[in-house]
Amino acid sequence: MDKRCPSRTERRSRFDRCRFLAVLVFAALIPFVPKSLRAMTLSHADVLKIGKKVWQNECNGTIAGLTSWNEGEDFASLGIGHFIWYPKGRRGPFEESFPKLVSFISKRGAKLPTLLLGAEEKPCPWNSRTEFLRAQHSTEMNQLRRFLADTIDLQAEFLMARLESALPKMLAEAGPSDRANVQEQFERLTKTPQGCYALIDYVNFKGEGVLPTERYQGNGWGLLQVLEAMHGTSDKGAVDEFSRAATAVLTRRVQNAPAERHESRWLSGWIRRVNSYSGG
Numbered sequence: 001m002d003k004r005c006p007s008r009t010e011r012r013s014r015f016d017r018c019r020f021l022a023v024l025v026f027a028a029l030i031p032f033v034p035k036s037l038r039a040m041t042l043s044h045a046d047v048l049k050i051g052k053k054v055w056q057n058e059c060n061g062t063i064a065g066l067t068s069w070n071e072g073e074d075f076a077s078l079g080i081g082h083f084i085w086y087p088k089g090r091r092g093p094f095e096e097s098f099p100k101l102v103s104f105i106s107k108r109g110a111k112l113p114t115l116l117l118g119a120e121e122k123p124c125p126w127n128s129r130t131e132f133l134r135a136q137h138s139t140e141m142n143q144l145r146r147f148l149a150d151t152i153d154l155q156a157e158f159l160m161a162r163l164e165s166a167l168p169k170m171l172a173e174a175g176p177s178d179r180a181n182v183q184e185q186f187e188r189l190t191k192t193p194q195g196c197y198a199l200i201d202y203v204n205f206k207g208e209g210v211l212p213t214e215r216y217q218g219n220g221w222g223l224l225q226v227l228e229a230m231h232g233t234s235d236k237g238a239v240d241e242f243s244r245a246a247t248a249v250l251t252r253r254v255q256n257a258p259a260e261r262h263e264s265r266w267l268s269g270w271i272r273r274v275n276s277y278s279g280g
Helices: 006-034 044-059 098-107 129-136 139-150 153-173 179-190 192-208 223-228 238-256 264-275
Strands: 076-078 084-085
Touching: 044 153, 044 192, 084 098, 084 223, 098 153, 153 179, 153 192, 153 223, 179 223, 179 238, 179 264, 192 223, 192 238, 192 264, 223 238, 238 264
Parallel strands: none
Antiparallel strands: 076 084
8 A cells, every 4th residue: 555645744743853863964074074175275386386296206206207107016107196097907905096187187178188088987008017118108108298297287186185085084083082183283284385285295105094904013104193193283383293293103104014024125215205394
């Protein structure tokens, strides 16, 4: 038997219950809303400057470095942030970010080279590092490099958008007693272009710090862990404190790492990178 239509009173009662539940859900989400990023405004010149710094850090600031495939890896690393693009049938523990970058740039109105048309849906055209290196001087590779060199600012904007999505993830992962401090430290850094650069580069460099798999002896090394190690209140000293905290977090990572990984070989380079945030 079909159920009769609810009366107006029943409909109102259901509406009130739904509205009450909606209010509860909204209230629960308030602590995770990235308020600070709505106020983070950078000039085009500042965005481009950040993009060039990330380019220097990841690719030594070279055109050739914009298209890489590292030895021992199953994916191409492309653009200023070495965004990952997997070939057909390959997947790994790292997020595939290059197709998302292409989609982002396309929506900003940039013209895509033929190679990247439909890249949001198709795999990397080179199936191995050997194929990739063999194509280094091909027309397609040269067009790809030129496209990436011409869109440094848009790639930096993409990194900013990634940072925006990182904040609610970090707040959700942080302990209840730590969330207010994490939010405060994040806001301190977003108030200056140099602080924004530190956040954008570090989250691209070492991740958000929210994955359980990114831990040694229970300790992570991502952006969340750096912010948790900060406790200052002065906007003026925020970037210097961030550099010191990042150095401590990365040093702890190396100390906790399995001996067979020999991570101490990388530590000096990591420290130079985080020192660049404060100009050190």
